[in-house]
Amino acid sequence: MTQLNSDKQAECVQTSNSELPKTLPVTPSAIPTRRRPSREPRHAMANQPAEERISNFQEVALGYTLEQARAEAERCLQCKNAPCEAGCPVEVRIHDFISAIIDNDLPEAVAILKERNALPAVCGRVCPQESQCEATCVLARRGEPVAIGRLERFLADWDRQRPEEERNKTRLAPCKHKRIAVIGSGPAGLAAAGELSLRGYYVEVFEALHSPGGVLAYGIPEFRLPNYILEDEVEALRQARVTFHMNAPIGTVASCEELLDEGFNAVFIGVGAGLPKFMDIPGENLNGVYSANEFLTRVNLMHAYEFPRWDTPVQRGRQVVVIGGGNVAMDAARTALRLGAEEVTLAYRRTQAEMPARIEEVEHAIEEGVKLVELASPLEVVGQDGWVTGLRLQKMELGRADASGRRRPIPVEGEEYVHPADTVVSAIGTLANPHLREVADVDINQWGYLSVGEDGQTSNPRIFAGGDIVTGSATVIEAMGAGKSAAIAIDELLSAPDVQTQRRMT
Ligand code: FAD
Ligand code: SF4
Numbered sequence: 094m095t096q097l098n099s100d101k102q103a104e105c106v107q108t109s110n111s112e113l114p115k116t117l118p119v120t121p122s123a124i125p126t127r128r129r130p131s132r133e134p135r136h137a138m139a140n141q142p143a144e145e146r147i148s149n150f151q152e153v154a155l156g157y158t159l160e161q162a163r164a165e166a167e168r169c170l171q172c173k174n175a176p177c178e179a180g181c182p183v184e185v186r187i188h189d190f191i192s193a194i195i196d197n198d199l200p201e202a203v204a205i206l207k208e209r210n211a212l213p214a215v216c217g218r219v220c221p222q223e224s225q226c227e228a229t230c231v232l233a234r235r236g237e238p239v240a241i242g243r244l245e246r247f248l249a250d251w252d253r254q255r256p257e258e259e260r261n262k263t264r265l266a267p268c269k270h271k272r273i274a275v276i277g278s279g280p281a282g283l284a285a286a287g288e289l290s291l292r293g294y295y296v297e298v299f300e301a302l303h304s305p306g307g308v309l310a311y312g313i314p315e316f317r318l319p320n321y322i323l324e325d326e327v328e329a330l331r332q333a334r335v336t337f338h339m340n341a342p343i344g345t346v347a348s349c350e351e352l353l354d355e356g357f358n359a360v361f362i363g364v365g366a367g368l369p370k371f372m373d374i375p376g377e378n379l380n381g382v383y384s385a386n387e388f389l390t391r392v393n394l395m396h397a398y399e400f401p402r403w404d405t406p407v408q409r410g411r412q413v414v415v416i417g418g419g420n421v422a423m424d425a426a427r428t429a430l431r432l433g434a435e436e437v438t439l440a441y442r443r444t445q446a447e448m449p450a451r452i453e454e455v456e457h458a459i460e461e462g463v464k465l466v467e468l469a470s471p472l473e474v475v476g477q478d479g480w481v482t483g484l485r486l487q488k489m490e491l492g493r494a495d496a497s498g499r500r501r502p503i504p505v506e507g508e509e510y511v512h513p514a515d516t517v518v519s520a521i522g523t524l525a526n527p528h529l530r531e532v533a534d535v536d537i538n539q540w541g542y543l544s545v546g547e548d549g550q551t552s553n554p555r556i557f558a559g560g561d562i563v564t565g566s567a568t569v570i571e572a573m574g575a576g577k578s579a580a581i582a583i584d585e586l587l588s589a590p591d592v593q594t595q596r597r598m599t
Contacts, residue, residue, distance in 0.1 A: 131167040135237035143460040147430050150315045150398050153457055162247040166194035169239045172231055177241060180229035182574025185209045187226060187241055203252040206245060211287030214322045215309060217246025220570045221451050253325055265333055266293035271358040271587055274299060276343045279307020280569045281363030281560025284576035290333040292584045298335060301342035304394060307365055311394040314428050344531035349556050359583045362533060362558040363576055366566055370522045376474030381408055381481035385425040385520035392428050410516025413437045414484050416471050417520030418448035423455060425518045426463045437463050442470040442489050442502040472509060474517055483511040523566055549579030557583055
């Protein structure tokens with residue numbers, strides 16, 4: 094067993110909560126403007142110290158101060174062609190909002206950011222910027238890119254602390270007197286709703302759960318994305334003519350076709366792909382085995398972490414093994430630690446270098462004491478009297494690269510061992526829900542996901558779709574990008590003369 098290691102820990106500055114300003118200053122003009130790009134290294138962001146945060150669910154990363162944000166913005170070269178923007182699926186005008194920060198015009202910077210991103214405080218916290226806008230920043234070629242995500246988060250947080258009457262309001266187009274139904278309130282649905290309301294439509298969101306946000310609410314824990322941040326961004330949509338219907342599973346209460354018959358002019362489906370993949374190994378039904386989705390939903394959405402205020406049953410394991418190497422596995426492992434586990438181990442069939450999780454999340458898990466068993470694949474959950482006592486693991490080695498470009502894990506003959514555990518959490522991915530067929534009578538591909546054209550149009554010209562239910566598990570910003578481009582396509586379709594008959598799918 095190896096303790097996770099990382100060569101990027103210098104990025105993480107640990108600061109006690111008490112040393113940080115409680116509110117961000119709202120008078121930026123006090124700081125003089127500088128135009129020549131600074132040569133300073135990328136500015137670190139303060140974090141709650143690991144030893145403190147493993148016993149609470151408060152946010153780990155604490156954000157930039159105004160001074161740090163200004164200093165980081167001044168690293169930007171203000172490139173004419175702004176290659177960073179090509180890396181952003183919702184096409185935020187990054188160059189311009191950074192320029193407004195440099196100019197001390199934070200209200201303008203917020204307005205630019207919000208014009209294309211309906212959830213900036215969420216994206217600033219959970220987007221994998223290192224593989225998107227920051228990957229295409231010119232400074233990334235020679236060293237460290239501008240910390241675009243941290244600046245985005247800073248602006249959204251600064252805006253939230255302004256008096257309500259001063260806060261940036263979305264500029265809505267005149268009302269078009271047309272209604273759009275959005276199915277699912279994850280990032281795809283929220284982005285579609287935001288864009289459609291901006292364009293003058295009445296939008297009604299139908300959500301199966303009692304709380305909006307999709308994975309942002311039930312999957313990503315509070316220590317990465319506090320609920321109040323999501324609630325604030327949902328509230329901004331409510332104020333922009335978006336109505337939310339909770340506990341409204343489409344396919345049960347009505348189908349998409351019935352919604353169209355009831356007078357909706359178009360429908361956007363963003364129901365995600367939340368059906369857990371199972372390991373298909375013996376012992377999977379023992380008490381103490383969870384899918385990551387169930388484990389995280391019990392803790393986040395059903396507040397198990399607030400025991401005894403909320404009496405949601407969840408096993409608080411002493412020895413927890415999480416299987417997987419993505420963001421979901423990191424969230425499950427770090428959640429188990431915070432619930433009081435003595436030892437949390439990640440079992441991953443490749444090595445740390447191949448882990449698909451965000452680098453920052455792996456680093457944070459390391460600091461918190463999560464252990465990694467590399468090159469290990471589950472063979473059997475071992476148990477006694479119906480309860481988990483361990484996980485039999487198969488030792489693997491890396492072979493040639495597979496279609497994903499990562500080296501394929503191959504079993505090492507005869508090398509098996511049992512890792513002791515009282516709780517096993519499986520985070521090996523999710524699938525589309527077969528219930529999808531009742532949601533809408535549209536084409537579904539061989540893997541069970543919705544088939545769409547480039548702009549998200551399904552085989553029914555008035556039903557569009559985007560996010561994980563089209564692509565399979567992806568990222569928040571990709572789901573948002575799909576929701577937004579489908580919204581633009583819906584607007585084009587409904588602005589065309591022969592809406593009823595048009596068939597644009599290629
Ligand atoms: P979802 O977020 O799944 O939302 C779909 C919504 O539709 C849900 O609220 C669901 O209840 C609702 N719904 C389903 N069926 C119906 C129905 N029939 N009627 C009405 N409503 C319905 N991505 C990142 O970029 N960064 C991260 O750090 C990150 N961490 C993650 C951590 C976890 C634990 C998980 C699970 C995922 C993570 N992801 C991350 C991936 C990202 O969250 C997803 O790619 C994204 O949420 C997909 O958005 P979506 O809107 O398509 O679906
Ligand atoms: Fe600034 Fe990087 Fe974008 Fe150039 S690519 S404008 S340096 S953020």
